[in-house]
Amino acid sequence: xxxxxxxxxxxxxxxxxxxxxxxxxxxxxxxxxxxxxxxxxxxxxxxxxxxxxxxxxxxxxxxxxxxxxxxxxxxxxxxxxxxxxxxxxxxxxxxxxxxxxxxxxxxxxxxxxxxxxxxxxxxxxxxxxxxxxxxxxxxxxxxxxxxxxxxxxxxxxxxxxxxxxxxxxxxxxxxxxxxxxxxxxxxxxxxxxxxxxxxxxxxxxxxxxxxxxxxxxxxxxxxxxxxxxxxxxxxxxxxxxxxxxxxxxxxxxxxxxxxxxxxxxxxxxxxxxxxxxxxxxxxxxxxxxxxxxxxxxxxxxxxxxxxxxxxxxxxxxxxxxxxxxxxxxxxxxxxxxxxxxxxxxxxxxxxxxxxxxxxxxxxxxxxxxxxxxxxxxxxxxxxxxxxxxxxxxxxxxxxxxxxxxxxxxxxxxxxxxxxxxxxxxxxxxxxxxxxxxxxxxxxxxxxxxxxxxxxxxxxxxxxxxxxxxxxxxxxxxxxxxxxxxxxxxxxxxxxxxxxxxxxxxxxxxxxxxxxxxxxxxxxxxxxxxxxxxxxxxxxxxxxxxxxxxxxxxxxxxxxxxxxxxxxxxxxxxxxxxxxxxxxxxxxxxxxxxxxxxxxxxxxxxxxxxxxxxxxxxxxxxxxxxxxxxxxxxxxxxxxxxxxxxxxxxxxxxxxxxxxxxxxxxxxxxxxxx
Ligand code: SF4
Numbered sequence: 227x228x229x230x231x232x233x234x235x236x237x238x239x240x241x242x243x244x245x246x247x248x249x250x251x252x253x254x255x256x257x258x259x260x261x262x263x264x265x266x267x268x269x270x271x272x273x274x275x276x277x278x279x280x281x282x283x284x285x286x287x288x289x290x291x292x293x294x295x296x297x298x299x300x301x302x303x304x305x306x307x308x309x310x311x312x313x314x315x316x317x318x319x320x321x322x323x324x325x326x327x328x329x330x331x332x333x334x335x336x337x338x339x340x341x342x343x344x345x346x347x348x349x350x351x352x353x354x355x356x357x358x359x360x361x362x363x364x365x366x367x368x369x370x371x372x373x374x375x376x377x378x379x380x381x382x383x384x385x386x387x388x389x390x391x392x393x394x395x396x397x398x399x400x401x402x403x404x405x406x407x408x409x410x411x412x413x414x415x416x417x418x419x420x421x422x423x424x425x426x427x428x429x430x431x432x433x434x435x436x437x438x439x440x441x442x443x444x445x446x447x448x449x450x451x452x453x454x455x456x457x458x459x460x461x462x463x464x465x466x467x468x469x470x471x472x473x474x475x476x477x478x479x480x481x482x483x484x485x486x487x488x489x490x491x492x493x494x495x496x497x498x499x500x501x502x503x504x505x506x507x508x509x510x511x512x513x514x515x516x517x518x519x520x521x522x523x524x525x526x527x528x529x530x531x532x533x534x535x536x537x538x539x540x541x542x543x544x545x546x547x548x549x550x551x552x553x554x555x556x557x558x559x560x561x562x563x564x565x566x567x568x569x570x571x572x573x574x575x576x577x578x579x580x581x582x583x584x585x586x587x588x589x590x591x592x593x594x595x596x597x598x599x600x601x602x603x604x605x606x607x608x609x610x611x612x613x614x615x616x617x618x619x620x621x622x623x624x625x626x627x628x629x630x631x632x633x634x635x636x637x638x639x640x641x642x643x644x645x646x647x648x649x650x651x652x653x654x655x656x657x658x659x660x661x662x663x664x665x666x667x668x669x670x671x672x673x674x675x676x677x678x679x680x681x682x683x684x685x686x687x688x689x690x691x692x693x694x695x696x697x698x699x700x701x702x703x704x705x706x707x708x709x710x711x712x713x714x715x716x717x718x719x720x721x722x723x724x725x726x727x728x729x730x731x732x733x734x735x736x737x738x739x740x741x742x743x744x745x746x747x748x749x750x751x752x753x754x755x756x757x758x759x760x761x762x763x764x765x766x767x768x769x770x771x772x773x774x775x776x777x778x779x780x781x782x783x784x785x786x787x788x789x790x791x792x793x794x795x796x797x798x799x800x801x802x803x804x805x806x807x808x809x810x811x812x813x814x815x816x817x818x819x820x821x822x823x824x825x826x827x828x829x830x831x832x833x834x835x836x837x838x839x840x841x842x843x844x845x846x847x848x849x850x851x852x853x854x855x856x857x858x859x860x861x862x863x864x865x866x867x868x869x870x871x872x873x874x875x876x877x878x879x880x881x882x883x884x885x886x887x888x889x890x891x892x893x894x895x896x897x898x899x
Pocket of ligand 1: 270400
């Protein structure tokens with residue numbers, strides 16, 4: 227049996243594992259004991275990460291729609307049809323009429339080449355990916371405050387923390403190996419503060435639990451900071467030497483007294499005071515957050531409030547401190563780093579900056595468009611209105627993951643041409659004109675960048691099924707058909723090009739990555755990588771405080787409950803891989819909406835009974851499950867299940883700064899079936 231060292235395909239922890247191979251088949255997985263993040267451990271999804279690889283549903287040959295039916299084609303025919311149709315649309319309707327959605331499940335090399343396909347091949351900046359739906363507010367908020375939207379400190383550094391604030395993160399279920407590290411830190415004496423409207427497992431283990439009402443983060447974070455400042459617990463030297471704008475911040479948070487915070491958030495003053503003392507008095511404190519913080523129409527303001535907290539307490543640039551946005555997919559960080567975003571090239575070089583654009587034009591040998599393109603959800607709106615006519619999607623399933631599924635369906639159906647590269651048939655491939663069978667993580671070489679900025683190797687363990695191909699080959703073939711030179715003998719050569727045009731990846735090369743990988747910035751081949759950001763200075767000189775306020779959210783008597791969506795331990799995102807992993811699907815085989823017993827009793831709903839959930843966007847029928855882990859007035863529903871897609875109910879209400887949609891607070895009503 228061979229054991230191939232690679233990186234887990236699921237969450238952003240980026241655990242190292244071995245795929246066990248016998249007779250050309252992946253037969254199992256075990257943890258890599260030498261890996262710096264996972265340290266010989268995996269969560270249940272990691273142990274089962276190879277179980278979907280040989281599933282009979284895998285796409286094995288290219289398909290083209292003819293006479294309303296998908297029929298088998300050759301690669302030559304499918305690639306040529308894709309390149310020619312996108313080119314025709316661009317020539318007839320302009321470059322704004324075409325777009326590319328890449329995937330945070332794809333490698334860095336794939337994301338880089340698909341961004342290049344959009345910009346150099348199709349001459350459009352309409353390129354985006356799932357980060358728009360998860361950490362766009364981190365890129366916008368932390369970028370503005372600190373000069374970088376990335377996690378500042380390594381996961382293992384949490385072991386040195388004296389206090390850890392976890393907010394908007396169901397860490398034990400969604401980033402289990404980060405949770406294991408947090409709980410190890412707690413067992414060594416760190417105070418664990420958890421803020422979440424739901425009583426998640428990590429919330430139930432907290433030393434200080436805050437249970438704010440949905441959507442009130444800015445109020446309680448400002449209130450926490452106000453108490454810290456009033457208690458004389460600010461780091462005055464850090465504020466004086468390394469930041470700007472503190473006086474305006476201090477003034478702005480002063481109105482968030484414990485009583486005001488209680489009125490807005492429901493958090494009792496004594497709980498807020500205890501949490502403020504635990505965080506403010508800790509010599510080294512860290513903040514960990516995820517999509518409960520970001521997936522709001524004020525997501526950027528939530529992130530800015532957390533940035534204010536770590537800046538005012540001087541909790542940056544040192545071991546055991548930091549602000550840690552946990553990425554949901556294993557390569558959200560890398561896909562952003564690679565410029566799969568409408569406003570930046572790789573390394574966050576702005577498309578509007580003539581110097582950066584000039585460098586990329588010289589490297590890619592072509593003129594590039596100067597204005598930022600459309601974001602992911604804006605592309606759906608543009609498609610519905612007929613402004614976007616041709617779309618290439620790599621490894622994404624917008625029919626399940628984007629808000630307002632009804633709108634997304636109308637948008638994708640309105641396109642003149644849709645091509646999708648995927649490993650399994652999905653609700654989105656069902657609408658495509660061309661489907662290209664892709665290799666899974668176990669069947670290709672490349673790199674992923676974990677949530678802590680660690681660039682790590684992905685290694686081919688087994689051959690792809692049938693005619694499926696790694697998407698590096700797909701992107702390169704499309705680039706060549708669009709007249710852009712793209713002769714890469716291997717993904718390693720793509721990484722060499724990435725390093726040559728991306729200052730923060732300048733010293734990254736496959737031979738240097740080994741088992742531990744390297745954390746960026748790693749600007750040259752002798753650089754050891756950077757585990758802790760902002761040690762001496764910020765990329766913007768002084769970090770900036772941004773005062774933020776909470777606009778009071780009204781209630782809607784027609785839709786009196788608030789729906790919050792999320793994920794479960796046993797499934798990943800739209801379920802295309804985990805629902806084809808028998809042991810995971812056995813644990814959670816069907817959807818259920820979680821309701822507090824009080825709400826259920828008031829509506830005459832019993833646990834296990836059917837209900838109709840309705841919002842202004844749509845309605846669906848599903849089973850109800852009563853649990854007091856959700857507070858009265860709130861219902862929770864995971865979005866993994868095609869038979870009851872939660873995003874039928876959500877709306878495309880966007881945060882104006884980051885353009886992330888509101889997934890965490892949708893007014894709904896429920897009635898018994
Ligand atoms: Fe994979 Fe995340 Fe589990 Fe690690 S914690 S094994 S990366 S799913």
